[in-house]
Amino acid sequence: QVQLVESEGGLVQAGDSLRLSCAASGRTFSNYAMGWFRQAPGKEREFVATISRGGGQTQYADSVVGRFTISRDNTKNTAYLQMNNLKPEDTAVYSCAAKGGDYDRRDKKYDYWGQGTQVTVSS
16 A cells, blocks of 8 residues: 655745645655546646656656646655646646556546545636
């Protein structure tokens, strides 16, 4: 089992930056690819970003390319999502997830999930 705990999100203004963290425990963190997903009210959960086990490979949703950066520190068992130039359409509950093997954009491939954290961007 892997336990994932996201940091608190928050209410920010459009154009602001926010960094989410995802602290993992229970198993060897470096054995798991990590992903960030989000779900806005009335919408399905969508992929945001994913990172390989070693951190050398990443993928992003088109909507966040150039604004969001996923990273990880395997010595701290933590993954991060740096969000810059936030927009109102980024408002959602953000969740981190872990999976064994290769990184992936598909939420159904992930085995473990955090509880989610609310990010609200006002215009």
